[in-house]
Amino acid sequence: MSTEIKILKQVLSNYSKPMTLNYPSAVSPDRKYSQIPAGLRGIPERDNDKCIGCRACYFVCSGRATSIYDSDAKRKVEIFLFRCTFCAHCQEACPEEAIKMTDKFEIAVAKREDPSARVVTELDLLKCKICGTPYASKKFVDRAYERLMEKIDQKVKETVSSDFKKVDGYCPDCRRANGVGFDTHTKKHVWLEGA
Ligand code: SF4
Numbered sequence: 381m382s383t384e385i386k387i388l389k390q391v392l393s394n395y396s397k398p399m400t401l402n403y404p405s406a407v408s409p410d411r412k413y414s415q416i417p418a419g420l421r422g423i424p425e426r427d428n429d430k431c432i433g434c435r436a437c438y439f440v441c442s443g444r445a446t447s448i449y450d451s452d453a454k455r456k457v458e459i460f461l462f463r464c465t466f467c468a469h470c471q472e473a474c475p476e477e478a479i480k481m482t483d484k485f486e487i488a489v490a491k492r493e494d495p496s497a498r499v500v501t502e503l504d505l506l507k508c509k510i511c512g513t514p515y516a517s518k519k520f521v522d523r524a525y526e527r528l529m530e531k532i533d534q535k536v537k538e539t540v541s542s543d544f545k546k547v548d549g550y551c552p553d554c555r556r557a558n559g560v561g562f563d564t565h566t567k568k569h570v571w572l573e574g575a
């Protein structure tokens with residue numbers, strides 16, 4: 381076979397089959413590189429009902445992708461996906477298991493402001509009864525009390541519950557400034573002796 385014919389055959393064969401690989405979203409089982417690999421760690425998603433606005437995900441975020449915005453009455457917990465490194469630290473740290481890493485990976489948008497580039501949860505904020513400063517989300521305070529009551533030793537449950545209610549509605553500064561007295565620490569030795 382002459383060289384010219386060989387080249388012609390090669391050129392024609394290039395037109396008889398696809399020259400590109402399928403994009404992963406076009407899943408085709410018979411194509412080696414067209415699959416989303418098992419275990420791929422993609423975009424984090426947040427369950428708005430579970431999130432209590434505790435900020436743990438914000439403190440551990442390796443990409444500084446998570447931000448907390450507090451306004452007068454609302455807390456916004458936001459992940460900006462263009463900064464996300466998909467490290468999953470937020471999923472590990474979340475005490476409410478509100479964050480799950482998914483196998484979704486498409487985050488391209490035409491404009492930075494596009495809402496699909498963000499994962500947003502909004503929560504109601506409590507205001508201090510004394511100074512009026514917003515200090516924590518209502519869901520966070522309610523959940524903290526619930527967890528405390530679940531875990532606490534029955535012997536001290538009543539005292540701790542009463543202490544918790546003494547500061548309910550006060551921001552940390554007003555608690556300190558108003559010298560709220562607790563029974564929890566002063567009675568600690570009594571509990572230990574009685575244990
Ligand atoms: S509950 Fe989870 S997702 Fe919500 S702020 Fe806390 S760590 Fe973040």
Ligand code: SF4
Binds near residue numbers: 424445465467470
């Ligand atoms: S996956 Fe990592 S970088 Fe992305 S939001 Fe969570 S902690 Fe931040």
